[in-house]
Amino acid sequence: MSDEKTMVEGFEAPISLHYTFAAGHAISKFLRSMKEGKIVGQRSPATGKVIVPPRGSCPESGKPTTEEVELGDTGTVITFTVVHIPIPNNPVKPPFIVANICLDGADQTFIHLVSDCNNDDVKIGTRVKAVWKDKAEWDYSMDNIKYFKPLDEAPVDIEKLKASRLKEVGKYRHA
Amino acid sequence: MSREDDVLRAEFDLEFTYTRSTGPVIGRFYTDLRDGKLCGIKASDGRVLCPPQEYDPVTAEDLSEFVSLPDTGVVTVWNWVKQPRAKHPLQKAFAWALIKIDGADTPMLHAVDAGSESAMKPGMKVKVRWAKERKGAITDIACFEPA
Numbered sequence: 001m002s003d004e005k006t007m008v009e010g011f012e013a014p015i016s017l018h019y020t021f022a023a024g025h026a027i028s029k030f031l032r033s034m035k036e037g038k039i040v041g042q043r044s045p046a047t048g049k050v051i052v053p054p055r056g057s058c059p060e061s062g063k064p065t066t067e068e069v070e071l072g073d074t075g076t077v078i079t080f081t082v083v084h085i086p087i088p089n090n091p092v093k094p095p096f097i098v099a100n101i102c103l104d105g106a107d108q109t110f111i112h113l114v115s116d117c118n119n120d121d122v123k124i125g126t127r128v129k130a131v132w133k134d135k136a137e138w139d140y141s142m143d144n145i146k147y148f149k150p151l152d153e154a155p156v157d158i159e160k161l162k163a164s165r166l167k168e169v170g171k172y173r174h175a
Numbered sequence: 176m177s178r179e180d181d182v183l184r185a186e187f188d189l190e191f192t193y194t195r196s197t198g199p200v201i202g203r204f205y206t207d208l209r210d211g212k213l214c215g216i217k218a219s220d221g222r223v224l225c226p227p228q229e230y231d232p233v234t235a236e237d238l239s240e241f242v243s244l245p246d247t248g249v250v251t252v253w254n255w256v257k258q259p260r261a262k263h264p265l266q267k268a269f270a271w272a273l274i275k276i277d278g279a280d281t282p283m284l285h286a287v288d289a290g291s292e293s294a295m296k297p298g299m300k301v302k303v304r305w306a307k308e309r310k311g312a313i314t315d316i317a318c319f320e321p322a
Contacts, residue, residue, distance in 0.1 A: 008205040008311035010196045017189040028183040
């Protein structure tokens with residue numbers, strides 16, 4: 001008879017899906033630039049907005065994007081979360097910040113870490129700059145940027161940022 | 176060089192590390208497997224269900240009357256697998272079969288290591304091949320083999 005203390009109460013049922021991920025033409029180009037330490041987005045001919053990482057088409061109009069725009073590695077935290085639960089097999093230890101970052105000159109956010117700071121100091125509108133890995137380690141990867149580090153600058157009002165970008169991109173609409 | 180060749184590709188594993196809770200009925204079944212035993216559960220119409228189910232298939236009442244069963248049974252139907260996949264229980268040709276454990280009235284799905292497809296027969300007697308290391312999971316039954 002089974003001892004109640006040793007009764008089976010659960011079992012491990014991991015689900016593992018193995019993929020070969022094809023990056024597509026736009027992301028392949030983007031990652032080749034990343035390997036050289038450059039962040040290159042694409043401008044939509046319909047909206048004038050700069051999309052980074054580029055997808056090869058404008059998310060609003062569906063029109064193909066071909067014009068490339070090289071961007072710097074500074075940007076603004078648009079939104080963020082503090083993660084308190086460790087990710088299995090991930091070297092980053094909680095609590096850490098995952099943020100939606102909009103690079104200067106871009107009109108779309110991407111997700112990256114914000115680190116090397118006091119987590120409590122990070123706000124919506126915090127200005128950040130990329131901290132890169134050693135050049136020898138650069139690969140076809142967004143991970144060439146280790147994380148973004150807050151700049152010693154005043155936070156930005158993101159509603160004003162959005163308004164000024166909308167005004168700016170209007171100049172580039174030609175479709 | 177075609178445009179296709181410009182596309183970067185990478186191997187990528189997406190994994191969900193689930194642990195599923197068993198509840199009292201499947202928990203008991205797995206506990207018995209870990210101890211090298213099989214059990215079923217008695218339904219309202221007197222049938223013995225193996226693997227045991229939590230609820231009666233006719234009345235939907237909770238079930239709790241466990242019945243000890245031997246580790247032998249009979250194949251009802253099967254499907255021969257010529258080329259096993261990486262996660263299959265056997266890494267050679269085998270059968271997925273519905274096996275009615277002796278003393279049970281419902282069949283369970285498991286693998287049969289019969290050696291060849293021609294060895295598979297309806298009504299063939301089979302016996303559990305227990306896993307070397309048992310930990311309270313369906314994989315404690317490595318497979319069934321002809322008895």
